[in-house]
Amino acid sequence: MTATLIPPVHAAADKPAHRDSNVLRWLGAYTASMVGDNVYYLALSWAAVRAGTPSQAGLVMAVSAVPRALLMLGGGVVADRFGPRRVVIGSDAVRCAAVLAVAALLFAASPGLWLLALLAVLFGTVDAVFMPAVGALPARVTGRDQLARVQGMRGLAIRFANVVGAPLGGLGVALGGAAAAFGLAGLLIAVSVPLLISVRMRDLPTDGEGGLPSDGEGDLPTDGQGDGKAGGAADREADGKAGGAADREADRKAGAAADREADRKAGGEAGPRSMGAAPDTAPRATPWQDLRDGLRYIRGHRVLAPLLVAIALGDLGFVGPLNVGLTLLAEQRGWGASGMGWVLSGFGTGAGVAALLLTVRGRLPHAGRLAAVAILAGSVAIGALAYAPSLVAAVGTALLVGLLAGLSGALCGALLQTQADPAYLGRVSSVAGIVSLGFAPLSMPLSAAAIGWWGTGPVFVTSAAVCGLGGVVVLCSGPLRRAQLPR
Known part of the structure; x- marks a missing residue:
């Protein structure tokens, strides 16, 4: 390995993330894109209701979930192979162009539901690539010790x-109908592109830095110690691999010259081949091999495997309870739409x-244990929400649910x-995305049907028990329970 030094790409690595202009540009791009998404969904809902029946509008709103769920794993492979920054920029550019094109067509004519359904399918397809890339991007923007703060x-x-998104979308609809709202959404998404280009x-990282080795048997920060394995090895900053031959600081700044040059030609965002610990990954691996490699990496990881199970539960x-269940609960208690809005506001404030x-x-101690406690306490609060004696009590309980769920989620x-x-972050993010966007929404119609059979109380308690199982999984997994956020 050559020792030729190359200046680091990110000179401000020691700055806290909230004071790092590079991270703030990324955050501005992400925020603009998310606000644009909220405006887009409101515009799509409004246009679909105006163009068809409520059931047809619901179908248009739901159709984007199909390609997103089916293609999400492939999107994670794309993000890791081509680099998350390039994928996010391309995805936002496509989304912006599609939304602005629909806005122009709606200004000129009334093409009907088929155009809206086509836009929804295209949006869902692009989201399948966009979302894993978004999950993988923070590790390329800041140091590992700042990733918790970035989260x-x-x-x-x-x-x-x-x-902000819903009021902006409503303003666009009020001023110029769905076409104006779509145009506003496209412009907001467009703002993210130059910001991302400037990031x-x-x-x-090289040779095990910035994550556990692929077999999940490497150093793990536990209980405030730098090394997670029993009888820990030498200091992590001194040794990147067992019996490491090269100094970690030199590796971080220099690395192998040939690998760096190959990465730079590939857009500065290397794939798995630049990680010394990546298993069974050749420079010319096929996408299918990359997908299998990613799933095998997750399955064998001592922390990620149980963590994803806990997230899924x-x-x-x-x-279910915080979407369909809350609506039915507000209707049964006579709180009305305004009361449900107050409950949702309490949840959002807590989160x-x-x-x-x-x-x-930037860092909370004993992250694994704290996450388990927050999940278990939050599940109790979810069950208690169905038995709140008044609207004020429900708002206070929702505030607690939001605080605990937001803490455990973060x-x-x-x-x-x-x-x-x-x-591997693109593929890891894609698996987490499938759980949140593919499996979890299935609980909404089941929750609605179950409430019709048994009432809100038993269903909320059952849902709370399922949620609490996630905390049990964390407590039962030693490596995950002892996991710490990096300093």
Whole structure:
């Protein structure tokens, strides 16, 4: 391995993420894209209702989920093979062009539901690539010790987009109908493209830095120690691999000259081949081999495998009650739409506070244990929501649910970001995305049917038990329970 030094791509690596202009440009691009998404969905819903029946409008709104769920794993492979920055820029460009094209057609004519359905399918297909790339991008923008803070910043951006997007979409509809709202959505998404182009990418870490080795048997930060294995090895900064032959700092700044040159020619965003610990990954591996390699990596990882199971259980137990179940609960209690809005506001406020806490602190100790406690306590709060004696009590309970669910979600996301090898983050994010966007929504019609049979109380309690199983999984997995966020 040559020792030729190359200046680091990201010179401001030591800055906290919330003070790093490079991270802030990424955050601005992500926020603009998310606000545009919210405006788009409102415009699509409005246009579909005006063009057809309510059932047809519901079908148009749901059709994008099919390609997104079916193609998400392939999207993770694409993100890892071609680099997440390139994929996110291309995805936003396609989404922007499609939405603006539909806006222009709606200004000129009334093409009907077929155009809206086509747009929804295209959006869902692009989302299948976009979402895994978004999950993989933070590791290329900042240092590993800042990824937890970035996760909190990302959560704040999502809350901001949810609060601002709907009113902006409504304003667009009021001023110029669905066409104006689609045009506004396209312009917001377009803002993200130049910001993303200006974001500087970091080189992928080498020889085990920035994530566990692929077999899941490497160093794991546990209980405040630098090494997670019993009888820990030498200091992580001194040794990147057992019996390492090269200094980690030299590897981080220099690496192998030939590999660096190949990565630079490929767009500065190397695939799995630049990671010394990646298993069975050749430079000319096929996409199918990359997919199998990613799934094998997740399955054999001591932290990621149980973490994804916990995330899946949490989503399955959370999505139904907080969507369909809450609507039916508000109707049964006579709270009305305004009351349900207050309950949702309580949830959003709690989740925002949790994201802000992680943004400000950057690191919470005993992340694995804290996530388990938050999941278990949050599941109890979900079950209690169905038995709130008044609207005020329901709002307070929803605030607690949002705080605990937001905290556990942020910690799980931060652990996923920091424990995964950056070269696999696209595929890891795609598996997490399938769980959240593919499996969890299936609980909504089941929750609605179950409430019709047994009532809100038993269904909320059952959903809370499913959610609580996620916390049990965390506690039963030693490596995940002891996992720490990097300092």
